[in-house]
Amino acid sequence: MSLARMFCRLNGYLQPKSKARAPLVSGFIRTQNEVRHWQYTAPQTTSCHWQLQEECLELSYGGLVMHFAYVWLRDHCHSASCFNSKTNQRNLDTANVELNIRPANTRVDDENIFLTWPDGHVTRYNLSWLAQNSYEGQKQNAMQPRIIWNSDIYTSAKVPSANWDKFMSCDDELKKFLGSFLLYGIAFVEGVPPTVEATETLTQRVSLIRETMYGKMWNFTSDFSRGDTAYTKLALDRHTDTSYFQEPCGIQVFHCLRHEGTGGRTLLVDGFYSADKVLQKTPKNFELLARVPIKHEYIENVSDHRNHMIGIGPVLNVYPWNNEVYMIRYNNYDRAVINTIPHDIVKRWYVAHRELTTELRKPENELWVKLKPGKVLFIDNWRVMHGRESFTGLRQLCGCYLTRDDVLNTARSLGLQA
Ligand SMILES: C[N+](C)(C)CCCC[C@H](N)C(=O)O
Ligand SMILES: O=C(O)CCC(=O)C(=O)O
Numbered sequence: 198m199s200l201a202r203m204f205c206r207l208n209g210y211l212q213p214k215s216k217a218r219a220p221l222v223s224g225f226i227r228t229q230n231e232v233r234h235w236q237y238t239a240p241q242t243t244s245c246h247w248q249l250q251e252e253c254l255e256l257s258y259g260g261l262v263m264h265f266a267y268v269w270l271r272d273h274c275h276s277a278s279c280f281n282s283k284t285n286q287r288n289l290d291t292a293n294v295e296l297n298i299r300p301a302n303t304r305v306d307d308e309n310i311f312l313t314w315p316d317g318h319v320t321r322y323n324l325s326w327l328a329q330n331s332y333e334g335q336k337q338n339a340m341q342p343r344i345i346w347n348s349d350i351y352t353s354a355k356v357p358s359a360n361w362d363k364f365m366s367c368d369d370e371l372k373k374f375l376g377s378f379l380l381y382g383i384a385f386v387e388g389v390p391p392t393v394e395a396t397e398t399l400t401q402r403v404s405l406i407r408e409t410m411y412g413k414m415w416n417f418t419s420d421f422s423r424g425d426t427a428y429t430k431l432a433l434d435r436h437t438d439t440s441y442f443q444e445p446c447g448i449q450v451f452h453c454l455r456h457e458g459t460g461g462r463t464l465l466v467d468g469f470y471s472a473d474k475v476l477q478k479t480p481k482n483f484e485l486l487a488r489v490p491i492k493h494e495y496i497e498n499v500s501d502h503r504n505h506m507i508g509i510g511p512v513l514n515v516y517p518w519n520n521e522v523y524m525i526r527y528n529n530y531d532r533a534v535i536n537t538i539p540h541d542i543v544k545r546w547y548v549a550h551r552e553l554t555t556e557l558r559k560p561e562n563e564l565w566v567k568l569k570p571g572k573v574l575f576i577d578n579w580r581v582m583h584g585r586e587s588f589t590g591l592r593q594l595c596g597c598y599l600t601r602d603d604v605l606n607t608a609r610s611l612g613l614q615a
């Protein structure tokens with residue numbers, strides 16, 4: 198199949214199937230149930246048929262017809278000399294594999310297929326392993342299960358908060374917490390002691406903390422101690438943080454330790470939900486937001502703090518192979534001068550940006566919460582936008598950023614798909 202056709206196929210399956218899908222979940226982002234439906238299940242039968250074709254091995258097993266390129270098969274040999282099963286690393290030098298290699302001999306037993314290569318080396322492939330790792334068995338499983346939400350969807354899901362004691366002592370509580378975090382992009386823990394230390398202890402159960410120029414744990418008020426509007430009492434419109442990093446921080450944690458005054462509620466908006474709306478309504482605007490590179494910038498010059506950060510990338514970051522949005526950079530405060538695209542595209546980009554903003558600002562998409570001492574909020578900063586209402590009085594907010602890979606690692610170690 199040509200590469201162009203492959204992308205066509207992938208994109209085809211991303212097209213919103215407006216009639217077929219459940220109304221409250223996304224078309225291009227599949228729901229947990231749909232994913233379950235697609236997941237590879239263990240074969241009912243062990244019978245296997247194979248055929249050596251010109252370029253590949255055709256294998257039919259467990260209800261799947263699969264194709265494996267010979268060079269792929271040689272590269273994926275897990276014999277002791279080709280693969281170190283202690284480190285799970287490849288020993289074989291792929292560059293030494295003859296690109297047109299073909300097996301000289303083939304045999305099967307109940308669970309395996311054995312290929313003998315021209316130099317006499319024998320590879321054993323477990324049939325279930327092949328099925329699980331085949332393109333045909335894997336392709337529909339590539340997306341992260343997630344439920345995109347507006348305020349109603351999230352509220353009626355009644356996602357329970359985790360409880361501090363259980364969270365710290367019981368892996369199952371952590372697993373439930375991370376499960377809902379992965380699905381919704383936000384999750385809460387309640388009953389946490391209102392201190393920076395407890396907040397740090399809590400987050401370290403989930404991940405390594407990502408240290409930035411704001412420090413490791415931060416604890417701030419409206420004292421303008423840093424050159425950023427976050428350190429004032431002003432309202433902040435919905436945004437993602439650290440859009441000025443080449444890799445924006447994956448997760449943000451907030452714990453309001455104190456507030457003696459009014460206002461200061463936190464606003465949360467699922468960016469993936471709005472991106473999906475743009476994709477459904479005006480695909481060409483989605484395309485512009487996904488292709489036009491935009492700079493974000495953080496220039497700070499106060500007392501000891503001298504920082505100049507630049508991050509460049511589209512507002513909607515999509516995987517090129519399936520067009521799935523995996524990260525949004527949306528911060529109108531920190532967006533830098535646009536000088537890398539010609540004026541006619543600039544105008545079209547503003548139109549697209551306006552459509553996304555209109556979606557993000559629809560009141561039905563806004564989830565408002567008042568953070569209180571004891572209630573810790575985790576936000577997927579690649580997906581869910583946050584903002585705040587202006588406030589009066591003393592308000593102290595602590596928190597940190599987390600490294601995304603470590604959060605996902607913890608989720609996987611507990612048996613979640615991440
Ligand atoms: C969270 N903390 C107060 C430490 C930093 C705030 C960073 C604010 C910046 N404008 C941004 O959106 O990234
Ligand atoms: O004060 C708040 O609630 C949040 C401010 C903010 O956007 C941030 O610190 O990233």
Ligand SMILES: [Fe+2]
Pocket residue numbers: 427436437438583
């Ligand atoms: Fe922020």
